[in-house]
Amino acid sequence: MTDTFVIVGGDAAGMAAASKARREDSDLEIVVFEKGEWVSYGACGLPYYVKGEIQSLEALVSVTPQEFREERDIDLRTGHEVVAIDPDERTVTAESDDGDVVQPYDHLLLATGAESVVPPIGGVDLEGVYTLGSMSDGKELREYVARARSDESFQQPDRGPACRYLEDCTGPVAVVGGGYIGIEMAEALAANDFEVHLFQRGDRVLKGFSEATSEAVAAHLRDQDVTLYLGSEVRELAGSGASDDSEGRSPSSNRTQSDDAGEVGAVVTETERVPVDMVLLGTGVRPRTALAENAGLEIGPTGAIATDAYRETSAPDVYAAGDCAEATHVVTGEPTYAPLALTANRHGRAVGQTVTGTPSEGGGVAGTAAVKAFDVEAARTGIIDPDEARKAGFDPVSETITAKSRAGYYPEGGDVTVTLTADRDSGRVLGASLVSEYGEGAVHRSHAVVGALEAGATVFELENYDLAYAPPFNTTWDPVLVAAKVLGGELR
Missing domain, CATH: 3.30.390.30 (FAD/NAD-linked reductase, C-terminal dimerisation domain)
Incomplete structure (x- = not known):
């Protein structure tokens, strides 16, 4: 009887595993559940799409859903959110607009990725507050930039309402967080003539780099007229009017537009209040582990799903790879969390080989990463x-x-x-x-x-x-x- 390989998550790790498993075993039944509409896309390219260097959101897609289904014979089910895993019964339960599905598996891969961290401060649900963790996030930010620029060559067909500040549509805006996303989005916004204010809680940008690197990047950001607020913790996002009553709430989507939320109007720190029209939260990511935790799988010391060298979790024949899972650091030999594209692709591919009979480790990680800041790399x-x-x-x-x-x-x-x-x-x-x-x-x-x-x-x-x-x-x-x-x- 043919085995069934079920994958939860249709981006880098999940689709790399599905594609490799299909190449290795033409008879294996492969079922992929993805709660969104997009699969196999380059999220790292989103800042450059927002900037305008990449004109089409579809250009970020490596392989379309239709190609996976028709050319690779993979049962890809978009619009299906997996809500439960039963390792004892070896089933997953998924919800969709067409009803619930209970899918048995012989091998299961959790490739649920990571989600943007939203700081626990007031005002995060105000209109005009964005994150950048998905294709839909990128689409919304691109539309914001397009409305502000009033540039027909830049805009998308569904461009939305006109900018509320018609005489000054390109600023000021705030970026909260001085890591990769924060730096790249500061460039993307400044390149489109926005007045950019970047807030970093620590005393330097790019904390994971050396002080010399951080100082060089910070100096260049200032040369590009990005205003830096280092050692400046954001305490609140204030509304532009009297309807700012958002203390303690979290956004239910990238940009909440509830009737009582109002529009963002300022970033408030311990020492100052900086007026802004828009805020991009770039305060990091965390692994999506709820499914694994609810199924009783072991969570490692980093907060991501614990696995062995072959990406197998504490449950037999259940694997985890990509931004939801731990990896092994090549220097220390200890678990680490490295939510990076190459790691996800390597480990997903290794799982695809493992479940088809060739156990593969996929290798450790060194936390190798790069960032471009205007004219500096x-x-x-x-x-x-x-x-x-x-x-x-x-x-x-x-x-x-x-x-x-x-x-x-x-x-x-x-x-x-x-x-x-x-x-x-x-x-x-x-x-x-x-x-x-x-x-x-x-x-x-x-x-x-x-x-x-x-x-x-x-x-x-x-x-x-x-x-x-x-x-x-x-x-x-x-x-x-x-x-x-x-x-x-x-x-x-």
């Missing part, structure tokens, strides 16, 4: 924060260098700043943070450090890596090699 990988390194049992030492991106005599180029961290006792490379002008290679140079992390290499080994050199691309001594030499000298 930054990357990070591994462990950079000294407190985190000490907690993992290391004695961290770091060095920061700035070196040329290309040969000095070449007519183009710029600087690359590298912060490299290693363990004092063993010399093992722990992580790095890099920043440069856009196009000058900070991101691509981080890949050499990733290789060192995966290999457990020392800084002395890294400084002898045979990296490519030609004047248009590099100096003889790549900035990563320079950083390794300097740090190696400190350790010697």
